[in-house]
Amino acid sequence: MATKSVIRNVNQHVGETVTIGAWINNKRSSGKIQFLQLRDGSGYIQGVVVKSEVSEQVWDDAKSLTQESSLYVTGVIREEPRSQSGYEMTVTGIEIIHLTENYPITPKEHGVDYLMDHRHLWLRTQKQRAIMVIRAEIIRAVQAYFDTNGFTLVDPPILTPTSAEGTTNLFHTKYFEEDAYLTQSGQLYMEAAAMALGKVYSFGPTFRAEKSKTRRHLIEFWMIEPEMAFTDHEESLQVQEQFISYVVQSVVKNCRQELEAIGRDISKLEAIQAPFPRITYDEAIEFLHTQGFDIPWGEDFGAPHETAIAEKYDKPVFITHYPAGIKAFYMKPDPNRPEVVLCADMIAPEGYGEIIGGSQRIDDPQLLEERFKEHELSMETYQWYMDLRKYGTVPHSGFGLGLERTVAWICGLDHVRETIPFPRTLYRLYP
Structure with missing residues (x-):
């Protein structure tokens, strides 16, 4: 069973498989690789899903994730100097908790009153x-x-x-x-x-x-x-x-x-x-x-x-x-x-x-x-x-x-x- 961790502590688990409860902050895809921007309140980390390295179910689950959807994500922690946190996760498993629809705050610009209402x-x-x-x-x-x-x-x-x-x-x-x-x-x-x-x-x-x-x-x-x-x-x-x-x-x-x-x-x-x-x-x-x-x-x-x-x-x-x-x-x-x-x-x-x-x-x-x-x-x-x-x-x-x-x-x-x-x-x- 994977060790449960929070993003702030992934530096203690380099090379290990961990599970993190997180939300999708954003995501992007590059053909056969999906990049999940994950947050859990303690910090941010990128989860990398490689199609050839995961099951079809994990790949499809990753594709279905929307902004602010919640999930348990499992993967191997590795150092990545180019990332803001200095670490990345190579994803091996996804358990979706909730898929969010029509999240009100998107990466586009919103007015102050709108943001304060939300x-x-x-x-x-x-x-x-x-x-x-x-x-x-x-x-x-x-x-x-x-x-x-x-x-x-x-x-x-x-x-x-x-x-x-x-x-x-x-x-x-x-x-x-x-x-x-x-x-x-x-x-x-x-x-x-x-x-x-x-x-x-x-x-x-x-x-x-x-x-x-x-x-x-x-x-x-x-x-x-x-x-x-x-x-x-x-x-x-x-x-x-x-x-x-x-x-x-x-x-x-x-x-x-x-x-x-x-x-x-x-x-x-x-x-x-x-x-x-x-x-x-x-x-x-x-x-x-x-x-x-x-x-x-x-x-x-x-x-x-x-x-x-x-x-x-x-x-x-x-x-x-x-x-x-x-x-x-x-x-x-x-x-x-x-x-x-x-x-x-x-x-x-x-x-x-x-x-x-x-x-x-x-x-x-x-x-x-x-x-x-x-x-x-x-x-x-x-x-x-x-x-x-x-x-x-x-x-x-x-x-x-x-x-x-x-x-x-x-x-x-x-x-x-x-x-x-x-x-x-x-x-x-x-x-």
Whole structure:
């Protein structure tokens, strides 16, 4: 009986007969030889069916196979330097599981809306599979970095009684007799966890009810949110750049084949090594003025501004010390200049915009109470958050990484909708 294998592991079976469960990605024929492009989720391999070397039944079965038909294919694994995987299978047997008819996604070009309507099938294509593999590697690397650097994984709630940042872009639901909202950030809860565990991180879904249709926005996305007790703004920036460098180099090391499959310029990723350049908000404003942007001090940056700044660098760049008026209520003012806060946005190169936002948090209970009043936030609702300052307050900092924007940047994608298996956008809740 042939050994059962997956395509990813065929290098362990050179010269052996194996059986693989697979789908037909494509096929072509050259007279008395059929070439089956096989995929099984773990990789791709070509199966070669030679008419003179197989039974008539195997030959006819091979001829009947259509795109995305499923089968068990048996054959001998051999090295083939010309193939993408480095191996081929000389087919000796075929067991058809299901013959597919009129598969909706063909090698021809399809419109984006059509592909999104068939996202459940579009995921099977080589590029989309590669993106999902890279996404999985990014997730693995994120967890490996924090797990080996003294952080504890903590899961904040998805249903919350209020906003994390005092905004109104929330999804409302009923929690029995009370109002509740889908979380837009786990940060406030992670600050509480940091006071118990020192260094923590969360990794979970977040939701923004912003009616945005840009290529950078999703309604539902995943966030990584570390919080660190006894950590100031400068120390947090060092963690951020080391973290991003680690994640990017892990992808370069472990997903080179997938990066090549989607046509990514790997040399640009190899250059992502800490430290990263830094500029202040003031310096960014001055630079933008030289580039023809009419943006006043005190206004937040949009995508064109971030792209113009990022074009100066081949690494992510930190923009630090934003005006307090355009940042969240919990960010600590610069002691030497209270009109700006100890914060930073990390802007990815190549026009991918902000991938990290972080700051040192206010640890002074009196100042935080003043911020509540300025932002017209309910002291009753946030009393538990105030308790963190009343009982053993310490300097602490944290940041949030948007997973999907990071995947888009590392993969070099035009739109964030390809970075998540089933994207939720302004006009899409199906499939």
